[in-house]
Amino acid sequence: MYPNQPKGIGGVVGAGWHLYKACFFKILPLAFITAIVGSLTDFLEVTRVIAVPVAGSNQLVILFLSLVITILIMVWLMGTIYSLLSETALGHSTRLLSSLQVASHHYWKLLIVFIITSIITIVGLILVVVPGIVLGVFLIFSLPLVIVDNRGIGGSIGHSLKLVAGSWWHVFMTLLIPIIVIAVLSCVSFFIFGGTLSNLASTPRWSNIISDIIIMTLLSPWLYGTIIMLLNNVKLRKNLKASIIS
Numbered sequence: 001m002y003p004n005q006p007k008g009i010g011g012v013v014g015a016g017w018h019l020y021k022a023c024f025f026k027i028l029p030l031a032f033i034t035a036i037v038g039s040l041t042d043f044l045e046v047t048r049v050i051a052v053p054v055a056g057s058n059q060l061v062i063l064f065l066s067l068v069i070t071i072l073i074m075v076w077l078m079g080t081i082y083s084l085l086s087e088t089a090l091g092h093s094t095r096l097l098s099s100l101q102v103a104s105h106h107y108w109k110l111l112i113v114f115i116i117t118s119i120i121t122i123v124g125l126i127l128v129v130v131p132g133i134v135l136g137v138f139l140i141f142s143l144p145l146v147i148v149d150n151r152g153i154g155g156s157i158g159h160s161l162k163l164v165a166g167s168w169w170h171v172f173m174t175l176l177i178p179i180i181v182i183a184v185l186s187c188v189s190f191f192i193f194g195g196t197l198s199n200l201a202s203t204p205r206w207s208n209i210i211s212d213i214i215i216m217t218l219l220s221p222w223l224y225g226t227i228i229m230l231l232n233n234v235k236l237r238k239n240l241k242a243s244i245i246s
Helices: 009-022 024-038 040-050 056-089 096-105 107-127 129-138 142-148 153-164 168-200 204-245
Strands: none
Touching: 009 024, 009 056, 009 168, 009 204, 024 040, 024 056, 024 096, 024 204, 040 056, 056 096, 056 107, 056 142, 056 204, 096 107, 107 129, 107 142, 107 153, 129 153, 129 168, 142 153, 142 204, 153 204, 168 204
């Protein structure tokens, strides 16, 4: 499924969609669990609205613990998704269990890489928004490189920087398409289904959470698939440039 020649932005996005479809039934449960875990903090906030509020420092402790738990589980799930997608792109018949085992094997590297790249990106966003976005794009391949190329912590971060260098706008614009589509469909689904869901839910906030979970379950694997195909595409672009220069 990996192409042999570099593709344009539309070609990469389309390839990411086809990759997602190729392992739809395997990846859907992972995407659903990932969406649930990603909404953990929202669940706690809504629960405190319904139940007895948690006051003072206890509230901060609960929010901090929920963030830690979310990160610990999300890293494992993302590693599993990247493993499943990369093996499918290589044409291998992979099982969900084997992808879970691969993510477990690389778990600590994935976790450390995720923490380092997140801190760098967040600091950039806090200081000035633009540098944070620039850094985030440069580091986008750090996590999948741990799985795809079996690289170490420094190697995955460093190689991501090298790959994106010279292709930043290509990477940014390619990622922007699925991100915008997901964001727009999230808003549309909330307006369309928000009324129905709010009638079923205890508070209006629940309808927003449920709507987001549905959209992220169905469409976030497309973004992961696009990242995997984009990683291969950037490698092809680098190799093509190197061959032309030589």
